[in-house]
Amino acid sequence: MILKAVLTMSPEGVNSFRAGPDESGRFGLFGGRYVAETLMPLILEVEQAYHNARKDPEFLRLMDYYLAHYVGRPSPLYFAERLTAHLGGAKIYLKRDELNHTGSHKANNVLGQVLLAKRMGKTRIIAETGAGQHGVATATFCALFDIPCVVYMGATDVERQAPNVARMKLLGAEVRPVTSGSRTLKDAMNEGLRDWVAHVHDTYYVIGTAAGPHPYPEMVRDFQSVIGRETREQIIAAEGRLPDTLIACIGGGSNAIGLFHPFLDDQDVEMFGVEAAGRGVETGEHAAAIGGGKPGVLHGNRTYLLQDDDGQIAEAHSISAGLDYPGIGPEHSWLAQQGRVQYVNATDEEALEAFQTCARLEGIIPALEPAHALAFVLRWAGSQPKDKLVVMNMCGRGDKDVFAVAQHLGLPI
Amino acid sequence: MSRLSKRFDDLKAEGRGGFIPFVTAYDPDINTFKKILAGLPEAGADVIEIGVPFTDPAADGPSIQAAGQRALKAGASLKGTLEIIRDFRKTNNETPIVLMGYFNPIYRMGCEKFANVAAEAGVDGLITVDLPPEEEEELRGPVQSAGLDIVRLIAPTTDDNRLPNVLKHASGFIYYVSIAGITGTTTPTIDSIELAAKRLRKHTKLPLAVGFGIRTPELANAVSRTADAAVVGSAVVERVAANLDANGNALPGLVDDVLHLVKSLSDGVRTRS
Structure with a gap:
């Protein structure tokens, strides 16, 4: 297997477990960018924007500020x-x-991604949520930064996480129950991707976990x-x-x-x-x-x-x-x-x-x-x-x- | 010469655009689907696009999602879909068949095994929705060796910088996704399609099919004049859905009604005034 050889080289030049992903978004065999062509140019744009942002002292200053004074770190x-x-x-x-x-820890990631969306000039935010913690965090930062927010949530989860549904609504987000498939997190994610494909020009998709197409696994990991x-x-x-x-x-x-x-x-x-x-x-x-x-x-x-x-x-x-x-x-x-x-x-x-x-x-x-x-x-x-x-x-x-x-x-x- | 190349050459000689209906394999059940498939060439299908059901079709709108759910409930699988095509080829060796689906079932089967079985069953081309050129390498080798065409999706968001790379290994035809969105939702304007066709033809000599959001014989006709073929999917599978009883079973007139719709769409494409 190639995998054994994928102890990639870190910037320091020693074998490292921390150097991934590679340029194509891979951790060995895993990762990558398996998305429809419609989304591909946008995914590349997000990657570019993120790589620029994380080198920008002003972006990092804003992260530190809000993490300390708003999230409570x-x-x-x-x-x-x-x-x-x-x-x-x-x-x-x-x-x-x-x-x-x-x-929850979700705030660490959402803060970074919403700041990135603003840098990219996006005017609408979407997210998927399972337990509702990521949805609540996204609704919260969208309220703070005054951006309209739509959260997709499996219909089954809407029922079993009612308090978080109410919180998102109070924060001004629109919660859209997803009734397709198994009506849980994976279906909410499908619906998020469908929304994004249809609103590529103005919308940013805040993915809540260290998964999805590159650069999300890397970006979410960095923020967390x-x-x-x-x-x-x-x-x-x-x-x-x-x-x-x-x-x-x-x-x-x-x-x-x-x-x-x-x-x-x-x-x-x-x-x-x-x-x-x-x-x-x-x-x-x-x-x-x-x-x-x-x-x-x-x-x-x-x-x-x-x-x-x-x-x-x-x-x-x-x-x-x-x-x-x-x-x-x-x-x-x-x-x-x-x-x-x-x-x-x-x-x-x-x-x-x-x-x-x-x-x-x-x-x-x-x-x-x-x-x-x-x-x-x-x-x-x-x-x-x-x-x-x-x-x-x-x-x-x-x-x-x-x-x-x-x-x-x-x-x- | 591949079936696809021959079919597009013949269409050119006839001086008309082609019509490509999309149907979901096993929708609403295996036997009804086989009857629909068998009737498509006579109803005017120049190429047949068969959707391979997947649990998580993230690029599809509600109609094709529902068709996939019906099909999975009826026991659909990639393996079974290839067997159906093998049967179809016993009586039809001319109409090209293109599979449209998502990568995971292919990956699970193994790229090489899939390519060989598909080619041997009589599949001509492959559209893998969630496999952009950047990720295609592991499938491309086996598929090209087996002699299948790789049909590339091009979206309104695919810019001129990206186009050469997307077109690089394409063969058979090019599939232009006419809207930035999921299947069967909004409808494109003919002006936007004309502009796109003009742009794409500067980059490729491959035939150009246009789909996503084309529902009426009139639009199919207009599209087939600008491009080389029009694809209609959601409207066809919606006709399947309209002929089901409360338990989701096929009503007696289903096959005729679906083929009737396909006939009216293909007549629309053939109309020259």
């Missing part, structure tokens, strides 16, 4: 003392990205890498050394790549990406693209996908609307093949259990998405040595999930 790195004592093993830190404005950069400084300040382990949940994988990327070349830092196993990977009702999928092409990139032998995309299942997607960002597919990151998974039941444990022990109600990462921590950390330093990305808060979880647990509301 840096987010704390918090030692979860009671959780650590409860498990009796590794020392667990939580990166508190759920404290960001809008309640603030998570890992802060973590690096914070853990050194707190412990005087790098962590031993990083853990994050994975749907498309933007919070995970944001945490992992600045550490990829630190060989001693092990990393776990936690996919959603739904009712169990063996049941076929899950959203674990790496755990139960094969390479394929969807939504502009080649990556691991849940699919049948005919190449038809399978419906994903997860209790978490944010992880309920049959694919994964292409850089994760590459990191999995390289063996640099280990991809594990947690079921709906385990996530629900972790959700409650976290609430009671730490007074933090996590979103169902990071509850999957936490489920892995609960399963694994107790057997690890006490001097092992672990950072888990608490990438979203659970306000949006309170009603759905209460319903699952049979609690009266």
